[in-house]
Amino acid sequence: MSLFPFLISMALFVFGMWLFSIADVVAGFEAIVFFGGILCVAIALAIPFNVLGRRESGI
Template identity: 85%
Template sequence: MSVFPFLIAMALFVFGMWLFGIADAVPGFEALVFFGGIVCVAIALAIPVNILGRRESGV
């Protein structure tokens, strides 16, 4: 597994969790911030499944 895509995926995952946590502290934009967290976590999970899975197919 390549280190750079892993670090990007991990950073997106942590940022998404942070967005989940602060969603109730942003008056008027709770749903938008929470949805942004869902998108960040989904992209973070898609990176290893799609991009890194194809790169290591010779195993």
């Protein structure tokens, strides 16, 4: 995996964890912020799965 997709996925993962942590502080938007955290973490995990899936073959 190259450096650029790693940095993007790590930033999305950390941002998603941050959204999880502030979800209870945001009054009225708790569910939206928490769901945004779920989306960020899911996208952060999907990037390495797809990049590694295309680059490594035969295993």
